[in-house]
Amino acid sequence: MMDRYLLRYFLAVIDAGNFSRAAAQCNVSQPTLSVGIAKLERQAGQPLFHRTNRRVELTAAGARFATHARRIEAEFALAEHVVREAVPRTTLRLGVLVTIPAGWIETFVTRLGDTPGRLPIEIVEGRERDLIEQLSRGRIDVALTLVRAESDRFAAEPLFEEGYALALPASHPLAGRHTIAAGELADNVMIVRRQCELLSDTSRHFTARGVRPFFAARTLSDERAIGYVRSGLGVTVMPACFRDPGIVRPRLADFAFTRTIGLLYGAHVDRTALRGGATLTALADEVRAARRGG
Amino acid sequence: MMDRYLLRYFLAVIDAGNFSRAAAQCNVSQPTLSVGIAKLERQAGQPLFHRTNRRVELTAAGARFATHARRIEAEFALAEHVVREAVPRTTLRLGVLVTIPAGWIETFVTRLGDTPGRLPIEIVEGRERDLIEQLSRGRIDVALTLVRAESDRFAAEPLFEEGYALALPASHPLAGRHTIAAGELADNVMIVRRQCELLSDTSRHFTARGVRPFFAARTLSDERAIGYVRSGLGVTVMPACFRDPGIVRPRLADFAFTRTIGLLYGAHVDRTALRGGATLTALADEVRAARRGG
DNA sequence: GCATATCATAGGCCGTGTCTATGATGGACC
């Protein structure tokens, strides 16, 4: 496995023009450097230098390799430098729970263009556990996701709390009702939102009440689920925040689950610095506004 | 000095999520990986992971470092790959002797745009010895420079031979003459072309004939030298190929030096492949045409 | 409170990168 010190030998030979000077430059003896280059060539599978007496010249393979070797060394130097100095992040990596309406994020991103002091943004979608994992890996900086009382692993900023509700087509016989019991939906075809954080609870709720529906669709997208509902394919249960002209959202009786949506901050980020930039403030405002007005 | 294996440990921890799984992934024991990370952190000057029991999370420094670590690993993989496979060069790196008229190269580059099968080109200027060094280092592929009989280090393709001549302003008293002896220029102010491959020979030629002129300018650019001559600042000696409306080029008596201009091919390049592409053919044609017509 | 998971520490083994010493080869120079 090609090691770094071999690259330094290699580059030194290129720069110095011969093995002896290269060895001196690397603070090793000439034989050491010689076996090093030999080892590198063995690993490369072919000679990297043409040894004529009096001087060495790169072979074609050596010339190709040199470009990458230099880049690697430069990147090492940069890495060693950057790990010490606190360079501010240039992009905000935002995780977004899949069960948050896509429209909110679209609006947020659209309006972000006008926000002064905004950061370039990078969005990563995922389920709750995906986002938590990405957050702990340092792959994202902030997650717009569920905030749970028991999750104290990350600094949390709750934005709103909401319940879950049925989603029926506007033409559904029960569309005018305010609250509907599970039993009343016994004959209804249903749609499974596979990404839902409450999937098993919902399933349990119905089976416990003797309702074992046929599932007309299993989807990972809430937008498609809404489309199916609107078209009359079936009904489903979704977070209350999802609204659409073609569907109604009556309560499901005795289904008291709620969720709190908010921001979770990765352990590696400077939270105040992120809030200082207007980006996250804009996101929080947008989410709250969408929740109220949606 | 941060070694490659430490980077692999580091990245494995990020990917695996904890030290034990990372160690397994690297085929080392957990303690080995543990001391490896500790070593890396000591070299980095600060912790890269937040160790809470149950899991590890990247620190801010760790997150910054991770980007570069991944890039380095990717580049290593690429280097190992590229050194084996013969990927054709995508650019032709051309060295050009500084004492070759800039206009030739400009015309060549301009016309190259129309040449089918051309390679993107990258030009490196330098004196003869600079180009030879770059060529042997594999930094350039071909050099348009002096071809000497005794230089058999590189494959050579001569294009033309020429002498050297005086350069006088068109208004100079001796401008009409075909040949001028050094002694006739005793009172003339001269211009030193510092980059000239024949500088010392020229100087010797004059001093040997008792001419010790005042030097009005020392320049590294032939175009500026011509400008000085044209403006009447002084006279100089240049390769015969330099022409300009404002100057005349009489011979310098008993100055029999000539030079052969041609292409030198780096040891690392596949010469036939390069000629196969139309780029070098175009260059050779252009140089010969400029020489004839110039 | 025991079982289980985590990462850290200690001490010894051994691979390998390093050294010095020497050889092989090919100009340069008289």
Added chain:
DNA sequence: GGTCCATCATAGACACGGCCTATGATATGC
């Protein structure tokens, strides 16, 4: 043509350090 000097390659010894097993410290979960 023989000597000198430069080049890179090879051989054998040393020792640093990366690796192991064994054990400890600490927190979580049933």
